[in-house]
Structures are given as structure tokens and as C-alpha cells.
Amino acid sequence: MPDKLNIAIFASGNGSNFRAIHEAISGGKIRNAQIALVISNNSDAGALEIARGFKIPAVHISRTQYKSDDEFNATLIGALAKHHINFIALAGYMKKIDASIVGAFRNRIMNIHPALLPKFGGDGMYGMKVHEAVLAAKEKLSGATVHIVDDQYDHGIIVLQKTVTVEPSDTAETLAARVLKIEHEIYPEAIRLFAEGKIKIEDGKVIISQ
Ligand code: GAR
Numbered sequence: 001m002p003d004k005l006n007i008a009i010f011a012s013g014n015g016s017n018f019r020a021i022h023e024a025i026s027g028g029k030i031r032n033a034q035i036a037l038v039i040s041n042n043s044d045a046g047a048l049e050i051a052r053g054f055k056i057p058a059v060h061i062s063r064t065q066y067k068s069d070d071e072f073n074a075t076l077i078g079a080l081a082k083h084h085i086n087f088i089a090l091a092g093y094m095k096k097i098d099a100s101i102v103g104a105f106r107n108r109i110m111n112i113h114p115a116l117l118p119k120f121g122g123d124g125m126y127g128m129k130v131h132e133a134v135l136a137a138k139e140k141l142s143g144a145t146v147h148i149v150d151d152q153y154d155h156g157i158i159v160l161q162k163t164v165t166v167e168p169s170d171t172a173e174t175l176a177a178r179v180l181k182i183e184h185e186i187y188p189e190a191i192r193l194f195a196e197g198k199i200k201i202e203d204g205k206v207i208i209s210q
Contacts, residue, residue: 002197005033008085010093011040013127015047016180017091017112017187022054024188032195037083039076041095057083063095073098080104089191090149094126099151107201109149110194112187114179116161117145121154131172131179142166142175144183146190148201157206159199160186 009018018038024030038051041062051058059079066072077100080088090097090111102109113121115130120142125133134142143163150156162182166175193199193208200207 001032002195003086005087005191005195006036006084007033007087007089007191008037008039008080008083009035009047009051009089009091010097011038011047011091012042012045012094013047013092015045015050015091017183018047018089019050020184021089021091021188021191022050022056024192030188030192030195033087033191037079037085039079041093047091069098073100076101077104087191087194088149089187091187092127096153097149097151102149102151107148110146110159110187110190111149111154111156112183113145113147113154114142114176114183115145116141116143116163117147117154117158121145123153125154128172128176131175134166135170135172135175139166142179144179144186146186148206157201157204159193159206159208160190162186 011018022035025033035056038047038056038058039061040048043060048058061075063072088105088109115134120130120133141163143161145158146160147158148156164178164182198209
């Protein structure tokens with residue numbers, strides 16, 4: 001078994017993916033991991049409130065509080081070091097992770113995206129905009145993707161994907177709700193596989209052993 005995962009969650013919004021990961025850990029589905037820190041760029045994020053309820057250290061760190069990108073990123077790195085973080089899960093985090101952090105946590109940052117990457121990803125594709133774009137393109141399938149984070153938006157190696165059917169009657173909201181349900185399945189599952197050492201990344205490819 002690899003070293004225990006000491007996870008930092010980065011979240012900007014409601015925090016339902018954070019909650020799903022927390023439930024999988026507290027319910028014993030993910031054994032070799034704990035959530036040690038929650039960071040949000042948004043002081044009103046539901047994720048911060050959930051974290052405080054669970055007595056998990058929760059901090060608001062936003063670029064707007066700092067004079068430069070360097071100062072901001074150094075504060076993030078400092079918070080991660082202080083809590084001995086060795087894995088980052090982006091869970092509805094709407095900001096790009098700086099290359100300095102990607103470099104310090106190479107292949108140890110995951111993200112969940114509410115579509116079937118590489119489609120409907122990239123700059124500006126987040127939250128409800130993704131589902132609106134899927135409907136506008138008249139896709140028959142959508143879904144969710146867990147991927148390793150590299151220094152481009154929604155670009156890193158894909159770890160897990162699951163599809164949902166797009167119904168003719170769907171609005172962005174109904175589709176988002178169907179996708180969110182499967183996000184709550186595949187994100188904890190991807191973290192379980194990683195925590196158990198069952199995900200290997202070699203030559204830019206993911207090898208999963210069950
Ligand atoms: C989720 O649907 C997640 O996939 C999406 O934001 C939502 C956050 O929900 N993330 C992105 O769009 C990132 N590109 P949550 O706060 O309830 O977990």
C-alpha cells in the first residue's frame with residue numbers, strides 16, 4: 001500500500017463532490033486517505049461551510065487578496081506544506097492551477113469535469129456552460145470525466161469516465177443533475193484506486209489494475 005493520501009480539496013462552489021469523497025472515506029470505501037484541508041477562492045463557497053462542519057481546516061485563498069501571482073501561488077504552496085498535503089482533488093474549482101503547483105504535485109492532482117473530455121472542455125467550459133454546450137451540440141451522450149491535472153485546462157490524462165443519456169426534454173439543469181450523480185460515483189472511485197496504488201501513470205498513459 002502506498003503512503004496514506006493526505007488530501008487537499010480545492011472547491012469554488014456547493015461542494016457536493018467534496019461531500020461525496022468525504023462520505024466514501026468516512027464510510028470506509030476509501031481506506032488509505034483523509035481530507036486534511038479545503039481551499040476555496042470563494043469565501044461564500046458551500047464547500048468551506050461543509051468542511052467547517054466536519055472540523056476539517058478550511059481556508060479562503062483568492063488571487064484578489066494578493067499583489068502578484070507569485071505571492072498567491074506561494075501562499076497556496078505554503079498552506080499545502082503546512083498540512084502535509086500529498087494529493088489534491090479539484091472538486092468544482094473554477095480557477096486554473098498554476099504550473100508551479102502542478103510541478104510540485106506532478107501526477108498527484110485530479111479534477112472532475114462534467115462532460116466527456118476531450119469534448120466540451122477547456123477555457124470557459126465550466127459548470128452550467130458545459131451542459132448548455134452539450135445540449136446546443138445535440139449530443140446523445142454526456143457524462144463525467146476524472147483526469148490528472150496538467151498545466152492546460154481539462155487536458156491531462158483521463159482516469160475514469162462514465163456516460164449518461166441526454167434526453168430530448170433535458171434542460172442544462174436536468175442534465176447537470178444527472179451528470180452530478182455519476183460524478184459522485186466516479187470521483188470517489190478514482191481516489192480509491194489512487195489511494196490503493198492501483199493507478200500507474202507511465203509514458204503519458206494511465207494503467208489501472210483493479
Ligand atoms: C461539478 O459539476 C463539477 O464537475 C464542475 O462543477 C461542479 C461542482 O459541483 N466542475 C467544473 O465545471 C470544472 N471545469 P460541486 O461544487 O457540487 O462539487
